[in-house]
Amino acid sequence: MDNVLEVRDLTRMAIKEVIPISVLIEVCHTCNENCIHCYLADHTRRGMTTGQYEMLFDQLVDAGTFFVILTGGEPFMRRDFMEIVRMARRRRISVTIFTNGTLITEQLARELASLWVQEVHISVYGADASIHDGITRVPGSFKKSMTAVDLLKKNGITVRFKSPLMSRTADGISELKALAESKDVDLQFTAVITAMNDGNMATTNLRLTDAQLKDLLLDEKIDSHTSQAIERPSTCDCVPCDTVYNGGAIDPFGNVFPCNQLQVCGGNVLEQSFGDIWSNSFAFRNLREMRVDGLDDCDGCSLFLQCTRCPGLALLEDGDIRGCSSAAKRIAKIRRSLGTYPLQNHIFSKI
Amino acid sequence: MEDLYLAKGINVSSRIINNVAYIYLEDRNDLISLNETGSEVWRLVNGKRRTSDIVDHIIKCYDAEPCEVRDIIYSFILDLIGKGALKTSSVPFEGVMAYG
Numbered sequence: 001m002d003n004v005l006e007v008r009d010l011t012r013m014a015i016k017e018v019i020p021i022s023v024l025i026e027v028c029h030t031c032n033e034n035c036i037h038c039y040l041a042d043h044t045r046r047g048m049t050t051g052q053y054e055m056l057f058d059q060l061v062d063a064g065t066f067f068v069i070l071t072g073g074e075p076f077m078r079r080d081f082m083e084i085v086r087m088a089r090r091r092r093i094s095v096t097i098f099t100n101g102t103l104i105t106e107q108l109a110r111e112l113a114s115l116w117v118q119e120v121h122i123s124v125y126g127a128d129a130s131i132h133d134g135i136t137r138v139p140g141s142f143k144k145s146m147t148a149v150d151l152l153k154k155n156g157i158t159v160r161f162k163s164p165l166m167s168r169t170a171d172g173i174s175e176l177k178a179l180a181e182s183k184d185v186d187l188q189f190t191a192v193i194t195a196m197n198d199g200n201m202a203t204t205n206l207r208l209t210d211a212q213l214k215d216l217l218l219d220e221k222i223d224s225h226t227s228q229a230i231e232r233p234s235t236c237d238c239v240p241c242d243t244v245y246n247g248g249a250i251d252p253f254g255n256v257f258p259c260n261q262l263q264v265c266g267g268n269v270l271e272q273s274f275g276d277i278w279s280n281s282f283a284f285r286n287l288r289e290m291r292v293d294g295l296d297d298c299d300g301c302s303l304f305l306q307c308t309r310c311p312g313l314a315l316l317e318d319g320d321i322r323g324c325s326s327a328a329k330r331i332a333k334i335r336r337s338l339g340t341y342p343l344q345n346h347i348f349s350k351i
Numbered sequence: 352m353e354d355l356y357l358a359k360g361i362n363v364s365s366r367i368i369n370n371v372a373y374i375y376l377e378d379r380n381d382l383i384s385l386n387e388t389g390s391e392v393w394r395l396v397n398g399k400r401r402t403s404d405i406v407d408h409i410i411k412c413y414d415a416e417p418c419e420v421r422d423i424i425y426s427f428i429l430d431l432i433g434k435g436a437l438k439t440s441s442v443p444f445e446g447v448m449a450y451g
């Protein structure tokens with residue numbers, strides 16, 4: 001009566017059926033750190049009420065959501081955060097939490113374990129306090145984050161380090177890898193620091209330099225790649241990103257986006273059900289019509305096979321969801337000079 | 352098999368999509384999907400029904416040969432209990448975490 005599957009089978013089914021199988025929820029934008037690269041322009045948003053989250057989870061269940069990522073700001077800044085986790089688990093929604101970890105206590109770690117939270121991702125910028133605390137601008141934050149890692153691990157929770165790479169942290173990558181290994185946690189790098197969500201580009205000054213990228217893009221852990229170009233499928237049945245088919249993101253005000261990086265709002269869950277927004281909003285239906293051969297600059301671009309364009313970044317940083325993403329172009333050019341091709345090419349997600 | 356109350360384990364994440372139940376066992380990282388009858392069994396598990404309630408419902412629903420169905424459902428439920436996806440109790444499950 002049962003059939004063993006992989007998570008990617010579920011994702012594929014979701015894309016085919018247009019089901020928001022994995023939804024990211026920003027429960028607040030308030031934070032107890034003040035990271036120099038943060039994409040949030042406003043840290044005062046506290047988020048919806050506990051009761052409104054109860055209603056939201058019912059709507060997510062109706063829409064078919066299986067996984068949620070709970071994030072902030074710093075989600076543990078909310079006094080009711082554990083209640084929000086319980087609400088999701090009560091409905092048997094799988095929960096992953098993105099946090100800086102600084103507020104996690106022994107008791108919270110135990111409770112997260114008893115609720116079978118799938119993973120906790122902790123932002124870590126370097127292997128020692130001087131680098132990490134320099135990014136968070138909060139002395140002592142590294143020590144607290146590491147204590148959280150130990151508490152979570154002790155309680156059997158899968159922990160992952162998330163490390164957005166910046167020019168000033170790049171030198172410490174080997175030490176960070178060693179730290180992750182010593183803590184027995186997985187480590188996930190991001191090579192691009194994005195603009196702030198109000199379009200302010202100041203954070204992009206923190207990006208890796210070209211010279212650093214040349215070095216780091218050869219590292220499998222940072223850019224999984226091949227030396228052979230992946231065959232380019234017909235672009236007419238390919239979409240620039242599949243998040244609008246299987247994703248979704250909700251900000252602290254209840255606004256619904258396809259992804260927290262793609263600032264196209266479909267509606268607000270305080271005015272309309274999540275499922276209705278997901279299926280019927282004009283903005284989302286319009287996004288689902290987009291095809292790769294309708295991207296003004298990309299179709300025929302000589303960097304197409306080296307590029308991992310994100311439509312959200314193209315819109316946020318370059319002002320045109322159908323145009324070239326300057327951030328993607330920069331990295332694509334470096335891949336070309338290195339003779340590498342990305343293993344996952346978001347430009348041609350096939351539906 | 353004793354006629355016990357059944358609830359979905361808190362170690363489980365699950366959703367019924369287009370009448371197919373998908374179950375993820377968080378402690379084993381295993382994902383399974385259930386066929387039509389299995390999905391109906393899964394839908395019926397709510398902490399307040401006993402195994403016999405569920406079997407009776409399925410027999411009625413599918414107009415099937417009772418003995419055969421009973422054996423199949425019982426062994427399916429035992430399998431899910433063995434995997435840790437279902438919990439049993441001699442009294443109805445209390446508390447909101449049994450909602451599932």
Ligand code: SF4
Nearest residue numbers: 298301307324325329
């Ligand atoms: S985003 Fe720019 S560099 Fe990348 S394929 Fe499109 S046009 Fe070319």
